[in-house]
Amino acid sequence: MAIFQRNAYAKLLHWKQTFKGKTAMLIEGARRVGKSTLAEEFASNEYAGHLVIDFSQVSEDIKDLFRAYRTDIDTFFMYLKAYTGAKLPERDSLIVFDEVQRFPQAREFIKQLVADGRYDYLETGSLISIKRNVAGILIPSEETSMRLGPLNFEEYLRATGEESMVDPIRDSFQTLRPMPDALHRKAERLFREYMLVGGMPQAVNAFNESKDFGVVDTVKREILALYRNDISQFGQTDAPRIARIFSTIPSQLARHDKRFKLASLEASARSREYADAFFWLSDACISSTCYNVDDPSVGLSASLNESSFKCYLSDTGLLISQLFADNESTPHELYRDLLLGKLNVNEGMFTENIVAQQLASNGHKLFFYAKRDDKNSANTMEIDFLLSRGYDDAAGRMRVSPIEVKSSKTYQARSLDKFKTKFGKRVGTRFILHPKPLSVDGDVCRLPLYMAFCL
Incomplete structure (x- = not known):
């Protein structure tokens, strides 16, 4: 290899x-x-x-x-x-x-x-x-x-002979100037390809050699089978719970809010009963847990809510193969339609998972903010990810940057405005990751999805 x-x-x-x-x-x-x-x-x-x-x-x-x-x-x-x-x-x-x-x-x-x-x-x-x-x-x-995680998009570009795209993408992010349209379209196509192949080295190697998503899918299914065997062999008394969580990650991410619902595993499920199982998957680096933060500030861990979380798969290519695991194989036509955006599935789950994968590859712990207030709609909002990062308008001091992830070109981003209104000076640059060119409007920076690895 x-x-x-x-x-x-x-x-x-x-x-x-x-x-x-x-x-x-x-x-x-x-x-x-x-x-x-x-x-x-x-x-x-x-x-x-x-x-x-x-x-x-x-x-x-x-x-x-x-x-x-x-x-x-x-x-x-x-x-x-x-x-x-x-x-x-x-x-x-x-x-x-x-x-x-x-x-x-x-x-x-x-x-x-x-x-x-x-x-x-x-x-x-x-x-x-x-x-x-x-x-x-x-x-x-x-x-x-x-x-060490799966290859992020930058590593994938180098691995597939497209390393010449890395510097233009990074330069565009650092200067906040959009790339030329032709390069933007090429980067979008390569990022979508990366989402389907994933970042597992064996899968990337298979794609380089065959350019066949069917061959790649076989490799990914073998890796998923290896993980299931590991759960059975090393999970000990928690193995049934670990296997249950692992198999339901796609359906949990398909939910509108993507938060993991323990009740979907079994009606009487309790957090403390499943805590070791979630830890096992995280320790095995098979999944990444993203916690809700009740009171966002620069020290995001200080107010995390362990009972409210999302659970992403470490590799989005594996997530796609796992989603269609009920079939003996994933048809090439299905990959083609996913590549072209013509398949009627919830693409938001893949898009959010791949952004989580890029953030994790840069060493970020994963946090989000979600609040529902039936008495005051101004307090009801959902922010996909939160990062602590330097903010130029605060002399480079650390601020909380909210990130919204959008899988379609048509969307609303009211939650970003609500977040800024509610938390004021705690908030730094606000990001939207979407399938469109880079643009900046005040403290709102709209980035193409393929720039997630730069954050």
């Missing part, structure tokens, strides 16, 4: 240059997002020597070294090199613990290995925080972590 240029590579370089072996780096992410590929590429490019220990298939002999020589690191390395034949120049080698969640003792050993100081350490893993993967071990404080 092709190796794609990932934005996370720059973060790994920063970690190496800044920490100089004083911490290990843990790359978390869903299965099949390219964690192992990124780790191996970084190891090969940036170090004179490297060793990858894949705990999904490593021998018991190697595991025994971790068990037996925790207090004798010199002997540990002597035997490790003998078993693997690896040449590891000191202070210029990287040891990768791949799928480290499968052998938690290795993760705990990081403390001693980092203190030893002769090598750098990179870990990759899924489901890093679930109870069975941290039971009985001390999580090392010498561990820096980052999350």
Whole structure:
């Protein structure tokens, strides 16, 4: 499979240059997002020597070294090199613990290995925080972590040979000047294509090789089946609840307000009963939870409402395949109609999910604002996303930016005005993401959907 240029590579370089072996780096992410590929590429490019220990298939002999020589690191390395034949120049080698969640003792050993100081350490893993993967071990404080998700639109453009579009899009966003019509139309077409393919590396690779949405759909269905198997295998007593949530995400997003209704799972469902199941899906990086904020201010987490939330799938391409999972395969004609905008489905669910995917790829936690007031309609509003970001009219100080996401060219945006009226000086630039060219009207910035990755 092709190796794609990932934005996370720059973060790994920063970690190496800044920490100089004083911490290990843990790359978390869903299965099949390219964690192992990124780790191996970084190891090969940036170090004179490297060793990858894949705990999904490593021998018991190697595991025994971790068990037996925790207090004798010199002997540990002597035997490790003998078993693997690896040449590891000191202070210029990287040891990768791949799928480290499968052998938690290795993760705990990081403390001693980092203190030893002769090598750098990179870990990759899924489901890093679930109870069975941290039971009985001390999580090392010498561990820096980052999350790797599916390719965002910028990465997708580079992966599909359209990297020349990245700079014009970013320049348009930074200068607030619309791109020429021809480039705008091309970017819209590529973004719609990206929405259908998604950002899972295997799906993107399949599209590059075949240009066939049917082939891509088969790959995405295999990934969805892998996730279902993981839920069954690792979900333990919560597996039925996790599976129920996972299977209903499309129908929940198809709702007008897109908020997750526990009562749709079972009539007597309680938040506390499903809390661990939602955490499992989020920890596996399969879903992203977006919380309602009762009193928006720069510290959005301070007033989040855990009982009111939306649940997005981490990859919109997977969401589309999951929506049509009742059929053995998704017909090519259906993808064609989706690409052309001719299919009679609720496109709002895909559009909002893909914006959530772009925001999450930039490290944003997801928040929204929704209020219903039957006595005063001025207080009734729904804002799809909230970000804290610098505001030029406040000397660059942080303000709350509300974001409305529109899937059609005809829409109203009354909630943005109500939000500004209600929260006044707390509010910064207001954004509308829509399928139209960029335009600016005062503090309202209307961006094409394909610019979501710039926020």
